[in-house]
Amino acid sequence: MRSRNWFELLAKEWRELIASRSFWLLLLLIGPLVGHGFITAVNLYGEASGAGGGPAALSQGLTPLDGILTPTFGAYDLAAMFLFPFVAIRLISAEKQSGGLKLLLQLPGSLASKIFTKGLVFIGGWLLSLGPALIALGLWKSYSGHLYAPETLTLITGHLLRAFLSGGIAFAAAAITESAASAAIVTLGVTVGTWALDFIASARGGWLQELASYTPTAVLRFFEQGLLRLNTVVVILALSAAGFAIAVVWLNTGRTWRFRAAATAVIVVMIAMVMLAASKVRPSWDFSENRRNSFSTEDETALKKIAHPLKITVFLAAEDPRLNDFEQNVLRKLRRNLAQLDVEYAASGRTGLFAGADDHYGELWYEMDGQKVIERSIIEEVVLEQVYQLAKVTPPARRTDNEFSGYPLAASPKFAAGIFYGLWPLLIIVAWWLSRR
Numbered sequence: 223m224r225s226r227n228w229f230e231l232l233a234k235e236w237r238e239l240i241a242s243r244s245f246w247l248l249l250l251l252i253g254p255l256v257g258h259g260f261i262t263a264v265n266l267y268g269e270a271s272g273a274g275g276g277p278a279a280l281s282q283g284l285t286p287l288d289g290i291l292t293p294t295f296g297a298y299d300l301a302a303m304f305l306f307p308f309v310a311i312r313l314i315s316a317e318k319q320s321g322g323l324k325l326l327l328q329l330p331g332s333l334a335s336k337i338f339t340k341g342l343v344f345i346g347g348w349l350l351s352l353g354p355a356l357i358a359l360g361l362w363k364s365y366s367g368h369l370y371a372p373e374t375l376t377l378i379t380g381h382l383l384r385a386f387l388s389g390g391i392a393f394a395a396a397a398i399t400e401s402a403a404s405a406a407i408v409t410l411g412v413t414v415g416t417w418a419l420d421f422i423a424s425a426r427g428g429w430l431q432e433l434a435s436y437t438p439t440a441v442l443r444f445f446e447q448g449l450l451r452l453n454t455v456v457v458i459l460a461l462s463a464a465g466f467a468i469a470v471v472w473l474n475t476g477r478t479w480r481f482r483a484a485a486t487a488v489i490v491v492m493i494a495m496v497m498l499a500a501s502k503v504r505p506s507w508d509f510s511e512n513r514r515n516s517f518s519t520e521d522e523t524a525l526k527k528i529a530h531p532l533k534i535t536v537f538l539a540a541e542d543p544r545l546n547d548f549e550q551n552v553l554r555k556l557r558r559n560l561a562q563l564d565v566e567y568a569a570s571g572r573t574g575l576f577a578g579a580d581d582h583y584g585e586l587w588y589e590m591d592g593q594k595v596i597e598r599s600i601i602e603e604v605v606l607e608q609v610y611q612l613a614k615v616t617p618p619a620r621r622t623d624n625e626f627s628g629y630p631l632a633a634s635p636k637f638a639a640g641i642f643y644g645l646w647p648l649l650i651i652v653a654w655w656l657s658r659r
Contacts (some may be wrong), residue, residue, distance in 0.1 A: 231336065235313070235343040244308040246654045250647055251305065253295035256354035256433040257642020263293035271630035285512060286362070292446045292645040293359050298381045301441060302388045307409040309347060313340045314469065315402035333471050341389055341466055348385045354646060365633040372509035373448040380445025383458045384438055387390040387492035390465025397469035407535050436497065448510025448565040460496045464489050506558050517555050520618035521606060528613045531562035535587035547602040558601055588612055
C-alpha cells in the first residue's frame with residue numbers, strides 16, 4: 223500500500239473511532255475510575271505516613287509504586303477487561319453489519335495492513351485514555367510525592383501490553399462471530415476463563431501454575447513489582463499478534479470456512495510452540511527502586527558462576543502460605559540468576575492442613591551434580607547457603623545492604639475530586655459534542 227493511501231486509511235479509521243460511542247463512554251468513565259483509585263491511594267498513603275501527627279508506620283514499605291501507582295493504574299486493568307474490548311469490537315463489527323467490510327476489502331492494500339491500521343488506531347485511543355493517569359502523576363508530584371522513572375515506565379509498559387492483548391482477543395472475536403453482542407460474550411468468556419485458570423492454579427500448582435503465569439492478571443503482577451521479564455513480553459506480544467492474525471483470516475470472506483478453521487488451528491499451534499519456547503527464556507530486569515526482585519549484588523555475582531543445573535523439589539501445597547513466600551522472596555530471584563533451574567512441586571495434597579499424611583511435607587530438596595540436601599527453612603540466607611554448598615562456590619564475604627528508607631508523605635488529595643469527577647467528564651462531553659458537529 224502506498225504511503226498516501228495508508229495515511230488516508232488511517233484517517234478514515236480514526237474518524238471511525240471518534241464516531242464510536244463506546245470510545246467516548248470509555249473516556250468518560252476512565253476519569254472517575256482513575257480518580258477514585260488515586261484519591262483512595264493518597265488517603266491511605268497519608269494515613270500510613272503519619273497524617274494527623276503520628277509516626278510513619280513501616281516507612282521502608284512506603285513506596286509510590288505500591289501505594290500510589292498500582293492502585294491508580296488498577297483502573298486500566300478494569301477497563302481492559304470491560305471497556306477497551308468494546309471499542310475494538312466496534313471497529314470490526316460495525317463494518318461487518320453495515321456492509322462496509324466489502325468496500326474495505328476492495329480498497330488498495332492487503333487485508334493485513336488494514337487490520338494493522340485498525341490496531342494502531344485502537345492503541346492510539348488507549349494512549350488518549352492515559353490522560354487521567356498522567357494528571358494523577360502530575361498531582362502526586364505537586365504534593366511533593368516521589369516517582370522513580372524506571373519502575374513507573376515498567377508499570378505503564380505492562381498496561382500497554384495488557385491493552386494489546388485485549389485488542390487482539392476482541393479483534394479475533396469480532397471477526398469470527400456474526401454480531402457485536404456475540405463478540406462481547408466471547409471476549410468476556412475468555413476473561414472469565416483466565417480468572418478460572420488463576421483460581422485453579424492457585425489451588426493445584428504444578429504445570430497449571432506455570433501456565434497461569436501468562437494470564438493477564440498474573441502478567442500485571444510482575445510489572446506491578448517493577449519486574450520486566452523477557453518471556454512475558456514475548457508471550458503477550460505473540461498472543462496479541464495471534465489475535466490480529468486470526469482476525470485477518472476470518473475477515474477474508476473469499477476463503478472457505480474449512481480453510482479459515484485450518485489456518486486458525488495453525489496459528490494456535492504456532493502460539494503454543496512460542497509459549498513453550500518462551501518458558502525457557504530467562505532474561506529479566508529489576509526496575510524497582512528497592513530491588514525487591516534481586517539478591518544483593520555480591521550474591522548475584524556468585525550465583526552467576528554456577529554452571530551446573532539446580533533442581534528444587536518443593537513439598538509444600540499450593541495453598542500453603544509458605545509456598546507463596548518461597549516463590550516471591552526466593553524462587554523469583556533464583557530464576558533471574560541461575561542459568562539452569564528446575565522446580566518440581568511434589569506435595570500430594572491440596573493444602574497443608576493434613577501434612578502429617580506425608581512424611582516429607584514441608585521439606586525442600588536441593589539437588590545438584592548428584593548431591594542432595596534437605597532443608598525446611600524458606601529464609602533467603604539459608605537457601606543461598608545450601609545452593610553455595612552444593613555448587614562448591616564460596617559465599618560472599620560481605621553483602622551490601624540494600625538500604626531503602628521509603629518515601630513517607632502525609633499528603634491529602636487536593637483538587638483531585640474536582641478534576642476527576644467534574645472537570646474531566648465536562649471536557650469529554652464538550653469534546654464529544656464538538657466531534658458531533
